[in-house]
Amino acid sequence: NAGVTQTPKFQVLKTGQSMTLQCAQDMNHEYMSWYRQDPGMGLRLIHYSVGAGITDQGEVPNGYNVSRSTTEDFPLRLLSAAPSQTSVYFCASSSSGGAGTGELFFGEGSRLTVL
Amino acid sequence: QQPVQSPQAVILREGEDAVINCSSSKALYSVHWYRQKHGEAPVFLMILLKGGEQKGHEKISASFNEKKQQSSLYLTASQLSYSGTYFCGTYGPSSGGGADGLTFGKGTHLIIQP
Numbered sequence: 287n288a289g290v291t292q293t294p295k296f297q298v299l300k301t302g303q304s305m306t307l308q309c310a311q312d313m314n315h316e317y318m319s320w321y322r323q324d325p326g327m328g329l330r331l332i333h334y335s336v337g338a339g340i341t342d343q344g345e346v347p348n349g350y351n352v353s354r355s356t357t358e359d360f361p362l363r364l365l366s367a368a369p370s371q372t373s374v375y376f377c378a379s380s381s382s383g384g385a386g387t388g389e390l391f392f393g394e395g396s397r398l399t400v401l
Numbered sequence: 402q403q404p405v406q407s408p409q410a411v412i413l414r415e416g417e418d419a420v421i422n423c424s425s426s427k428a429l430y431s432v433h434w435y436r437q438k439h440g441e442a443p444v445f446l447m448i449l450l451k452g453g454e455q456k457g458h459e460k461i462s463a464s465f466n467e468k469k470q471q472s473s474l475y476l477t478a479s480q481l482s483y484s485g486t487y488f489c490g491t492y493g494p495s496s497g498g499g500a501d502g503l504t505f506g507k508g509t510h511l512i513i514q515p
Contacts, residue, residue, distance in 0.1 A: 321502075326507060327507060328488060328505040329505040330505070331502035331504075344502050387431060387448070390445060392443050392444075394441070395441075395442055
């Protein structure tokens with residue numbers, strides 16, 4: 287079982303560039319989400335999706351876009367990278383209908399540096 | 402609002418016990434616990450649901466006081482493999498600023514020494 291797969295694992299961008307972090311899960315989970323983790327801050331929710339075609343904003347959505355065209359994939363787009371977006375990004379999925387009652391399965395993370 | 406975890410860090414000798422606390426200022430439906438080792442993804446430990454249901458690993462124990470919006474994670478007879486950062490994640494009527502996601506605390510760093 288692959289679980290939740292994120293690519294790339296490492297990326298360096300220049301300010302103003304755009305890129306997409308990929309996330310795919312093979313567990314047929316309806317719920318998927320993106321978190322960012324900064325030192326001493328814990329994990330903060332960026333965007334989430336409760337099924338194909340349905341997305342919504344989390345706690346820190348500015349500067350990021352998402353789409354959910356299939357159950358398996360949930361890409362995160364950085365529109366115009368800023369140094370404040372330097373972080374480790376985690377994609378997570380859950381078999382429950384939402385985040386509250388089920389275990390979150392995390393990908394291995396994508397470490398992004400914006401210069 | 403982020404739940405508050407305490408202590409921020411703890412150092413134990415192998416075999417000793419530890420308690421990690423998580424406190425929220427808001428009503429909660431559930432509390433989740435995860436452990437993260439350096440450079441790795443968080444790994445699920447336990448969910449405690451309003452009403453008393455728990456799901457998780459048999460060797461981990463925790464409590465959830467719904468009225469006080471508090472949870473505690475109990476690590477007994479600690480092993481070297483328990484080292485890492487422990488996060489509580491809370492879920493309630495307004496988690497994540499109204500979004501459907503967990504609100505995580507800043508973490509508790511646990512170091513187990515031989």
